[in-house]
Amino acid sequence: MAIAQDKNPEKIGDGDYLDFEQKVADFDRQMDELRRLSSIKGIDYSAEVRRLQQEQVAELKQIYSQLTAWQTVQVARHPKRPLLPDYLNLMVKDFRELHGDRCFGDDRAMVAGFGQIGREKVLIVGQNKGRGLKEKVACNFGCANPEGYRKALAKMKFAAKFGIPVVTLIDTPGAYPGIGAEERGQAQAIAVNLFEMSRLPVPVICICIGEGGSGGALGIGVGDRLAMLEFSYYSVISPEGCAGILWRDGSQAPEAAEALKLTSKDLLKLKLVDEAIAEPLGGAHRNIHDTVYNVEQYIIRTLAVLKRTKLETLLENRYAKLRAVGSEPTAVLRDKEHKTKIKTIEIKHVKPKSVPAKA
Amino acid sequence: MPIMAKEAKSKWNGFSLKKRKEMPDGLWTRCPACEHMLYKSAVEKNLNVCPECDYHFRIDALTRIGYLVDEGSFEETHDHLTSNDPLDFNFRGTTYRQRLKADENKSGSKEAMRIGKAFIKGRGVVLAVMEPNFLMGSMGYVVGEKLCLAVEKAIEEKLPLVAICSSGGARMHEGVVSLGQMAKTSAALAKFDKEGGFFISVMTDPTTGGVTASFAMLGDCLIAEPKALIGFAGPRTIAETIKVELPDGFQTAEFMLEHGFVDMIVHRKDLRSEIARLIDYCQK
Ligand SMILES: [Zn+2]
Numbered sequence: 001m002a003i004a005q006d007k008n009p010e011k012i013g014d015g016d017y018l019d020f021e022q023k024v025a026d027f028d029r030q031m032d033e034l035r036r037l038s039s040i041k042g043i044d045y046s047a048e049v050r051r052l053q054q055e056q057v058a059e060l061k062q063i064y065s066q067l068t069a070w071q072t073v074q075v076a077r078h079p080k081r082p083l084l085p086d087y088l089n090l091m092v093k094d095f096r097e098l099h100g101d102r103c104f105g106d107d108r109a110m111v112a113g114f115g116q117i118g119r120e121k122v123l124i125v126g127q128n129k130g131r132g133l134k135e136k137v138a139c140n141f142g143c144a145n146p147e148g149y150r151k152a153l154a155k156m157k158f159a160a161k162f163g164i165p166v167v168t169l170i171d172t173p174g175a176y177p178g179i180g181a182e183e184r185g186q187a188q189a190i191a192v193n194l195f196e197m198s199r200l201p202v203p204v205i206c207i208c209i210g211e212g213g214s215g216g217a218l219g220i221g222v223g224d225r226l227a228m229l230e231f232s233y234y235s236v237i238s239p240e241g242c243a244g245i246l247w248r249d250g251s252q253a254p255e256a257a258e259a260l261k262l263t264s265k266d267l268l269k270l271k272l273v274d275e276a277i278a279e280p281l282g283g284a285h286r287n288i289h290d291t292v293y294n295v296e297q298y299i300i301r302t303l304a305v306l307k308r309t310k311l312e313t314l315l316e317n318r319y320a321k322l323r324a325v326g327s328e329p330t331a332v333l334r335d336k337e338h339k340t341k342i343k344t345i346e347i348k349h350v351k352p353k354s355v356p357a358k359a
Numbered sequence: 360m361p362i363m364a365k366e367a368k369s370k371w372n373g374f375s376l377k378k379r380k381e382m383p384d385g386l387w388t389r390c391p392a393c394e395h396m397l398y399k400s401a402v403e404k405n406l407n408v409c410p411e412c413d414y415h416f417r418i419d420a421l422t423r424i425g426y427l428v429d430e431g432s433f434e435e436t437h438d439h440l441t442s443n444d445p446l447d448f449n450f451r452g453t454t455y456r457q458r459l460k461a462d463e464n465k466s467g468s469k470e471a472m473r474i475g476k477a478f479i480k481g482r483g484v485v486l487a488v489m490e491p492n493f494l495m496g497s498m499g500y501v502v503g504e505k506l507c508l509a510v511e512k513a514i515e516e517k518l519p520l521v522a523i524c525s526s527g528g529a530r531m532h533e534g535v536v537s538l539g540q541m542a543k544t545s546a547a548l549a550k551f552d553k554e555g556g557f558f559i560s561v562m563t564d565p566t567t568g569g570v571t572a573s574f575a576m577l578g579d580c581l582i583a584e585p586k587a588l589i590g591f592a593g594p595r596t597i598a599e600t601i602k603v604e605l606p607d608g609f610q611t612a613e614f615m616l617e618h619g620f621v622d623m624i625v626h627r628k629d630l631r632s633e634i635a636r637l638i639d640y641c642q643k
């Protein structure tokens with residue numbers, strides 16, 4: 001469902017080029033210069049500008065067709081990449097946010113609310129990383145606390161009660177690692193979300209739109225479908241964290257990113273995600289409208305399929321899908337032969353002395 | 360009980376960021392909590408619990424099973440399952456396959472979990488015991504698969520499921536396959552729950568990351584061993600993120616009890632009888 005791949009990319013700000021886009025930036029500078037000259041001297045440079053534009057498009061295609069894993073992570077973290085509010089503004093009609101986890105507070109890193117996508121009423125749940133320092137701080141940079149996960153679940157149960165499908169938009173570096181988060185049971189909150197989402201009696205579509213950071217992403221990432229935007233990433237640990245553990249040096253992150261197989265391309269190959277949603281040429285941040293449109297079309301198309309499925313079948317399929325996670329790449333292990341083979345092993349038994357239990 | 364170190368007993372202050380030394384060969388061992396030098400065989404006779412401060416040493420899966428089940432009753436299944444390295448993981452020449460081999464040799468176990476049926480004080484259970492010496496007890500495909508197989512066995516035979524958790528979290532060498540095991544085990548336990556199954560989760564030192572954030576926290580009854588490290592993020596990660604010194608006793612079993620996330624803290628010597636008691640209460 002690639003759209004707009006050949007449209008000229010929108011020009012981005014001077015500071016918004018990534019390290020590996022210097023050539024693209026040069027083209028922009030040259031075109032600006034020509035436009036400036038033509039306005040001063042009245043000479044028509046439009047043919048040259050067109051030529052440069054074509055070359056720039058070719059260059060972008062070239063770069064983005066073979067992004068490394070680490071470059072993909074940088075695109076996924078691009079400061080201008082569309083965030084949850086962009087999707088809510090452009091894709092969701094009549095959005096009504098629902099606040100609070102009914103226990104502790106209202107986590108701004110996690111947003112939930114009713115809205116309409118296409119002609120379907122849905123509940124949208126997602127992390128918001130925030131734009132601009134003030135909002136980022138308020139949103140805790142998209143790192144939810146336990147109350148965020150509990151809010152997400154509470155609203156999902158609310159929606160399920162009235163048969164409203166759930167769409168989750170994942171974009172988080174990870175669940176917040178803080179003292180309060182541990183005191184309030186970050187692990188328990190996520191665990192319960194996985195448990196309940198696996199049997200939530202409505203269609204659940206999960207889409208990774210930017211960063212899919214580990215358990216924090218998974219905490220709203222269990223459903224009937226898991227899709228990723230083309231240049232988002234989804235990983236068990238941040239590349240920096242992985243490099244830190246294996247090499248005691250976070251600066252080895254580019255290599256770790258490669259090893260972790262965290263791009264949509266790799267994860268599709270491993271059959272760990274269902275679909276990669278195409279991004280406009282040069283990444284989502286170069287054309288927010290087209291990005292959101294592609295996501296919207298995926299949701300509409302997928303919801304139509306899921307809504308046609310009988311609830312019982314839907315839940316059976318979801319369970320089968322979750323139960324089979326990883327068995328594709330590790331298919332060799334699934335032999336039933338050994339199931340009956342029982343081994344008794346030599347164990348040194350030490351009898352603990354203690355009070356006997358009541359029989 | 361001979362004691363070499365005469366210095367004052369240092370109070371246990373939660374998880375130490377100091378690297379834990381593995382038990383040195385020889386007759387003596389140092390308690391990582393109170394730092395007393397202890398006579399090894401005395402520690403072993405005491406179920407690997409420090410006689411001075413009740414620190415519960417980390418123990419391998421077979422030792423744990425030996426403490427827990429009725430003699431000769433453990434019947435292991437699926438012990439042949441090994442990871443086949445789904446990502447072909449290679450980081451600067453260090454491969455996952457090498458690590459698997461090395462840890463198999465080190466721990467004598469093919470993976471980070473053993474499952475099977477056993478009796479605990481005459482009560483039949485399905486048992487899933489994690490092996491902390493195998494890739495830090497991390498959860499990859501095989502651990503997730505074994506836990507699910509144990510759940511299915513428990514459903515099939517209408518037995519309670521007892522999991523002894525001890526894990527550093529998800530296994531990063533298996534990437535998203537490993538992350539997926541959190542969803543997989545949680546989904547299996549949701550099914551077990553629907554079937555009316557009884558699940559006891561015992562969290563021992565350490566239970567962190569993806570294991571805590573999935574099956575470890577989903578027990579009908581949650582038990583912790585004294586002073587065990589239990590949490591989501593590792594203390595090092597938290598300290599680096601918030602750049603504040605962590606409070607005393609942070610992320611210990613006692614901390615979890617205080618904040619309402621475990622039902623009880625049970626000394627290793629009482630675990631058999633507590634599990635038997637719970638089974639008797641919940642038996643239908
Ligand atoms: Zn001690």
